[in-house]
Amino acid sequence: DVQLLESGGGLVPPGGSLRLSCAVSGFSFDTYNFNWVRQTPGKGLEWIAFIGRDKDTVYYTDSVRGRFTISRDNSKNSLYLDMNSLRVEDTAIYYCVRVTSGYDYWGQGAAVVVSS
Amino acid sequence: DIVMTQTPLFLSVTPGQPASISCKSSQTLLWSNGKTYFYWYVQKAGQSPQLLIQEVSKRVSGVPDRFSGSGSGTDFSLKISRVEAEDVGVYYCMQSVHLPDTFGQGTKLEIK
Numbered sequence: 070d071v072q073l074l075e076s077g078g079g080l081v082p083p084g085g086s087l088r089l090s091c092a093v094s095g096f097s098f099d100t101y102n103f104n105w106v107r108q109t110p111g112k113g114l115e116w117i118a119f120i121g122r123d124k125d126t127v128y129y130t131d132s133v134r135g136r137f138t139i140s141r142d143n144s145k146n147s148l149y150l151d152m153n154s155l156r157v158e159d160t161a162i163y164y165c166v167r168v169t170s171g172y173d174y175w176g177q178g179a180a181v182v183v184s185s
Numbered sequence: 186d187i188v189m190t191q192t193p194l195f196l197s198v199t200p201g202q203p204a205s206i207s208c209k210s211s212q213t214l215l216w217s218n219g220k221t222y223f224y225w226y227v228q229k230a231g232q233s234p235q236l237l238i239q240e241v242s243k244r245v246s247g248v249p250d251r252f253s254g255s256g257s258g259t260d261f262s263l264k265i266s267r268v269e270a271e272d273v274g275v276y277y278c279m280q281s282v283h284l285p286d287t288f289g290q291g292t293k294l295e296i297k
Contacts, residue, residue, distance in 0.1 A: 104286075114234065114277060116286040130285045164233060170240055171224040171281070175233035 071095035071174050073165050078179030085155050089179050091148040091165030099143040102168040105150045107161035108178070115161075118150065119168070133159075155183045187212050187280050191289035199297045204265040206292045208278035213258045215282075222282040225254055225263045228291075229274040237276075238263065270296050 077089040089105070105118045118139040119128040127139055138151040148165050160183045167174040188211040198204045214223045225238040236245050238254035241261060251266040265272055273296055278289040 113290055114279075114288040116284075116288075119284070128284055170243075171236045171279070172226075172234075173236050173245070175235065178233055 071167075073167065073174055073176035075163065075165055075176045075179035078163065078181050080182045080184065081155055082185050083155060083157055083183055085183070086151070086153045087155065087181060089150040089152070089163055089165075089181070091150075091176055093146045093148065093165075093167075096167075098141075098146040103139075103141065103148050104166045104168055104172065105137075105139060105148075106164045106166050106172070106175075107159075107181075108164065109161045120148070152181070155181075157183050159183050186285055187214075187283055187287050189278050189280060189287050189289040191276075191278055191292050193292060194290060195293050195295070197295045197297050198265075198268045200270060201267050204268050204272075204294060206263045206276055206278075208256075208261045208263075208289050210259045210261075210280055212283070214261075214280050215258060221257065222280055223256070223261055224279045224281070226277045226279060227272075227274045228277065234277060268294070268296065272296075 072094045074092045081087050102121050106116050108114050117130045117133050120139045120141055124141055136154045140149045162178040162180055164178050165176045166172040190209045192207045196204055214221045221241050223241050226234040227237050228234040237248050241256055242254045253264050256262055275291040275293050277291050
């Protein structure tokens with residue numbers, strides 16, 4: 070079965086850092102592209118970062134560029150999101166998502182709360 | 186950024202009746218390769234979103250044939266021919282023709 074399992078969420082103060090991980094199983098990790106997508110009650114679903122199979126192709130939405138870093142370790146079948154200089158507005162559920170034609174598999178989500 | 190506008194935002198439907206959701210994009214979603222990068226998702230209570238329809242009208246494996254997608258350019262729709270209780274959830278449209286990929290606000294479907 071295809072599984073994407075996020076971990077690393079939690080409560081962090083403004084300005085703090087957090088690393089989200091996504092462990093993938095059930096398919097050949099290194100042949101797929103991935104996104105991180107977040108969801109909030111106010112802004113809904115928001116794409117925030119993309120990483121290609123080659124690891125070097127990365128894209129970010131404007132609001133996180135320079136603060137967040139997407140990466141992958143194909144030897145560990147894992148995807149990461151390093152989040153720095155966190156802001157209150159980064160509070161959200163973060164999903165790792167496999168990209169094919171559309172986002173065909175989603176993790177269960179990791180909750181990140183940025184609050185003092 | 187491409188803005189995706191869904192209507193209505195709320196639907197209350199009697200089981201067995203049809204339902205329709207519209208999604209309009211602020212720019213064409215037709216790419217130069219002839220593909221249209223438009224998708225529908227549903228998020229059921231307590232779950233992650235799941236892909237329903239790819240590239241306007243292609244149902245994902247396992248999606249019942251009472252779901253159909255149509256449209257072109259900037260105007261798209263999702264139709265459920267006969268709503269069932271299990272269809273309750275929030276439906277989202279999404280485009281991926283231009284980064285950033287963007288979603289509609291979501292349409293909440295309830296059963297009367």
